[in-house]
Amino acid sequence: MNNNLEVVQANNIKIDNKINTFYNPDNIYIPLYKGMKLNKDKDLNVLKNELLLKGSDFNIYSPISGVIKKIDDDIYINNKPIKAIVIENDFKEEVKKKKYATKYIDDLEPSKVLELMNKYNILDIPLNPIAKTLVISGIEVDPFERNNTFIINNYSAKILETIDALINIFHFEKTYFCITNNNSEVVYNLTSNIGTYPNIKLKVLDNSYPLGLESVLVSKLLTKKELKWKYNYLTCEDLLNIYRILKKDNPISEKLITVGGNCIDESKVIAVKYGTKISDIIKNNIEITNDKYLVVENGLIAGKVLSELNNIVTRNTRSIFLNTKDTRKEKKCINCGLCMFKCPVGLNPKLIKDGKGDKSKCIHCGACTYVCPSLINFKKYLGDKDE
Amino acid sequence: MNNTVFIRSKISIFTISLVRLLSLLPFILVGIYLNTFKINNINLFAFLKPLTYAFVGLIIGVLVNLIFTKKNKKDKLSDILFSSFHIEYGVILGCLMSPSVSLITFSITLLILFIISKLIDIKINVMALSFIIIYLITKYTTSFNLVERIATSDKDYLIGNITGSLLSTGFISYLIALFILRVNSSSKTDISIYASITFAILTLIASFFTNESFYELVFINSYLFIFLYVASDSISSSYTLKGVKVYGILIGIITFSLMLITPILAPFIAILITSLFSTVIDKLSNKFLKKKLT
Ligand code: SF4
Ligand code: SF4
Numbered sequence: 001m002n003n004n005l006e007v008v009q010a011n012n013i014k015i016d017n018k019i020n021t022f023y024n025p026d027n028i029y030i031p032l033y034k035g036m037k038l039n040k041d042k043d044l045n046v047l048k049n050e051l052l053l054k055g056s057d058f059n060i061y062s063p064i065s066g067v068i069k070k071i072d073d074d075i076y077i078n079n080k081p082i083k084a085i086v087i088e089n090d091f092k093e094e095v096k097k098k099k100y101a102t103k104y105i106d107d108l109e110p111s112k113v114l115e116l117m118n119k120y121n122i123l124d125i126p127l128n129p130i131a132k133t134l135v136i137s138g139i140e141v142d143p144f145e146r147n148n149t150f151i152i153n154n155y156s157a158k159i160l161e162t163i164d165a166l167i168n169i170f171h172f173e174k175t176y177f178c179i180t181n182n183n184s185e186v187v188y189n190l191t192s193n194i195g196t197y198p199n200i201k202l203k204v205l206d207n208s209y210p211l212g213l214e215s216v217l218v219s220k221l222l223t224k225k226e227l228k229w230k231y232n233y234l235t236c237e238d239l240l241n242i243y244r245i246l247k248k249d250n251p252i253s254e255k256l257i258t259v260g261g262n263c264i265d266e267s268k269v270i271a272v273k274y275g276t277k278i279s280d281i282i283k284n285n286i287e288i289t290n291d292k293y294l295v296v297e298n299g300l301i302a303g304k305v306l307s308e309l310n311n312i313v314t315r316n317t318r319s320i321f322l323n324t325k326d327t328r329k330e331k332k333c334i335n336c337g338l339c340m341f342k343c344p345v346g347l348n349p350k351l352i353k354d355g356k357g358d359k360s361k362c363i364h365c366g367a368c369t370y371v372c373p374s375l376i377n378f379k380k381y382l383g384d385k386d387e
Numbered sequence: 388m389n390n391t392v393f394i395r396s397k398i399s400i401f402t403i404s405l406v407r408l409l410s411l412l413p414f415i416l417v418g419i420y421l422n423t424f425k426i427n428n429i430n431l432f433a434f435l436k437p438l439t440y441a442f443v444g445l446i447i448g449v450l451v452n453l454i455f456t457k458k459n460k461k462d463k464l465s466d467i468l469f470s471s472f473h474i475e476y477g478v479i480l481g482c483l484m485s486p487s488v489s490l491i492t493f494s495i496t497l498l499i500l501f502i503i504s505k506l507i508d509i510k511i512n513v514m515a516l517s518f519i520i521i522y523l524i525t526k527y528t529t530s531f532n533l534v535e536r537i538a539t540s541d542k543d544y545l546i547g548n549i550t551g552s553l554l555s556t557g558f559i560s561y562l563i564a565l566f567i568l569r570v571n572s573s574s575k576t577d578i579s580i581y582a583s584i585t586f587a588i589l590t591l592i593a594s595f596f597t598n599e600s601f602y603e604l605v606f607i608n609s610y611l612f613i614f615l616y617v618a619s620d621s622i623s624s625s626y627t628l629k630g631v632k633v634y635g636i637l638i639g640i641i642t643f644s645l646m647l648i649t650p651i652l653a654p655f656i657a658i659l660i661t662s663l664f665s666t667v668i669d670k671l672s673n674k675f676l677k678k679k680l681t
Binding site for chain 2: 005007144294296300301303304305321323324325326328329334335336337338340341346348350369370371372373375377379380384
């Protein structure tokens, strides 16, 4: 029986491979997390990639060149207010000259690779050098996002080179590159390029939601033994970032985000600077066709409505959608069992709704709400993923 | 704000019913053939009668939904017509009727029971209850023989070479319909599979001890069809992954136990009884069957 959940995509989600950029907002906002210190004395001019904030766990570099203006406390991440340093853009993209550049990244020592990754803090979970398996995901988290697709279509050579280098450096025994079968361009692109990398095993999986989530993908892909041995999980965007820092020893200053929804003229993938305000992205890049929209971050199925457009782009921002609500009324449950059948972690959302089920394992993928024929909104009962 | 829904699947009672109704086509086509050409009875009435039940069932389903659905301005016609599964119930019951059942008995009983089921919120299999009542009324009011099927070889069972209702059409139609329903990811098909397998195993065992043929026991009285369409009714059956399996097994066992007493009603009584306990079955099977049946 097929318990895959296929999400039918809207027509306006066709995205071309053109690189759209938005590198020139007037200001960039750098979150001032607790315990961080400004790495500046009197001179308030900053260069792109210059170390700006020092913290105990990680540092933050400036994504643009400009002048530090003030501290703004009306800035949000995940709808939560934060303090942020405001850098006024001088639009020069001035960079401190640096000599370092590696021609072949697979010549690097493991310690150097780990050092660079750590220095620029590019992964949420640091690479585990003793794990035996490497899982690469080219699958979108939300079916309406196109970040990984876009990266594969534009940078497949760089990505494959990086994976090959990581395998050679850390001696991973098994490497899986996972994509889904619904995206013919991606399948074609990788199948025609992967031949020269015999160590990388391409896995073309049936398209289903929420396969783009790490826990769901690895539980479908890896055996119990492979899970026990520990694995490394990287997205295509992680790989592109690794490639860039290994080549140039520079911090990552930009992020790819999908911009879409039924209230704009066309969807696209845009490269924006970290710390860009969502309102600036909307104002400068999008033609709005319907004013009755809400702004949703990170997916139409499981995303979050932004209560403030003063939210900024961080490493965890994948997409922004300008979309109308589905206002249809809930009906009586018809007992079809689809909510439970499609739940990737085997919960019983119907029972949770009645206050009787355990929701502790819920990964907030939204599949149950998406699939329910009676339009029951389980999000109300499952709580917020950030809680 | 984070409870806002932006996008939903297209699955609805309409789409679920549509798939189930379309999957009936192989049964209906073979059924028409068997009830007309096969028995050399090619007059218009004989040709139309089996289909008439299904059509009348459909109309009664439509009527009941039109009358008893609260209408909103935004509702599409398909939302109103398919506000419940009554259209599907009507057509399936129509397909189950033997040509010897009076159309008037069928229509009136169906209308009354459908209205009651709309008014009273009780988890009971409406199709099974309706069939039992129509059967009993027919049995005690007419002298017709309710079952007229002749099978001459094993092949007859396979292609359904027997007369009777539209659905006495054999194993191949069943497999086609099961395939259609299963690829449309209905977890409820598990009910049918588990009921059929349990029933087949029990009859196989029984056939060692009796002179009854195994084929005959499994394929008589459209049992497979009943397990596939009546037992898997969305509203009244169990819905959890373990529950549907236990529910199916119980139907198989009860049908087998009742088969010798009342072969025609056995699966319907089994389904009626289990439907009354579907919630309990869900609860208990999830409590006691930890991992085994998933
Ligand atoms: S219960 Fe949680 S994990 Fe399961 S489908 Fe719903 S949102 Fe996803
Ligand atoms: S998916 Fe919706 S209608 Fe189906 S059992 Fe779950 S809550 Fe009920």
